[in-house]
Amino acid sequence: MSVRRFWASATTLILAAVTALGMTHPASASTGGYVALGDSYSSGVGAGSYLSDSGDCRRSTLAYPYLWAAANSPSSFAFVACSGATTSSVASGQLGPLSSSTSLVSVTAGGNDVGFADVMQDCVLSSESTCLASVNAAVGQMNNALPSRLGSLYASIHSRAPQAHVVVLGYPRFYKIGGSCVAGLTEKERTAINDASAVLNGVIAKQAANAGFAFSSVVDEFTGHELCSGDAWLHSVSIPIENSYHPKAVGQSNGYLPAFRSAA
Numbered sequence: 482m483s484v485r486r487f488w489a490s491a492t493t494l495i496l497a498a499v500t501a502l503g504m505t506h507p508a509s510a511s512t513g514g515y516v517a518l519g520d521s522y523s524s525g526v527g528a529g530s531y532l533s534d535s536g537d538c539r540r541s542t543l544a545y546p547y548l549w550a551a552a553n554s555p556s557s558f559a560f561v562a563c564s565g566a567t568t569s570s571v572a573s574g575q576l577g578p579l580s581s582s583t584s585l586v587s588v589t590a591g592g593n594d595v596g597f598a599d600v601m602q603d604c605v606l607s608s609e610s611t612c613l614a615s616v617n618a619a620v621g622q623m624n625n626a627l628p629s630r631l632g633s634l635y636a637s638i639h640s641r642a643p644q645a646h647v648v649v650l651g652y653p654r655f656y657k658i659g660g661s662c663v664a665g666l667t668e669k670e671r672t673a674i675n676d677a678s679a680v681l682n683g684v685i686a687k688q689a690a691n692a693g694f695a696f697s698s699v700v701d702e703f704t705g706h707e708l709c710s711g712d713a714w715l716h717s718v719s720i721p722i723e724n725s726y727h728p729k730a731v732g733q734s735n736g737y738l739p740a741f742r743s744a745a
Contacts, residue, residue: 515559519575
């Protein structure tokens, strides 16, 4: 059965390369309190081993925040990232643990704001023209509405945790173009999604820099492990469906964790 027969209800997709910005690290970042904010890419959807009290947020013990905290023993650890989170829901529902004693914060946000779950649904289920139009609409949101939303979120984080070193992580590039996939999306669709992810990461990186935060791209870590690479660290269309287009456990440990560790 063609992959187009499945509905990809993934969140926060898209992705590509941007040079890491603002990589000045306070020496105390790993010794104070650490708060992990964000969406499903930070909560660990797709990695399994979910904490029993996390419910639909699906916070995983194999997600990069949990792995980093286990290895570095911060004085406190608040893991509040949640599947489906947007910039506004992070701002309204996740900032409670932040304080003047917080020394380190991580965050992924932006993919859900521009509707990439809907984009991937259109690309998986509909025609190439519908997919490309949906991608272009999302890129319009990235360029127009998303910068101010990210800026507002980052300002709120800084206001609540003024001493914290904040690491904003990007999203991986999804597809290896000219790779091993023989079914599913067309190469034109895959290229458009990759190109849109570059725009998304670029917008996030710019707003992080404006806020004085560090931006850490994960594109280099995932290069060679995209979908269609033959050794993917991302789920394709999967059962359970929420895993689709999210990092596997190896994507968290070998992709996101090193990218975060290099900037923390």
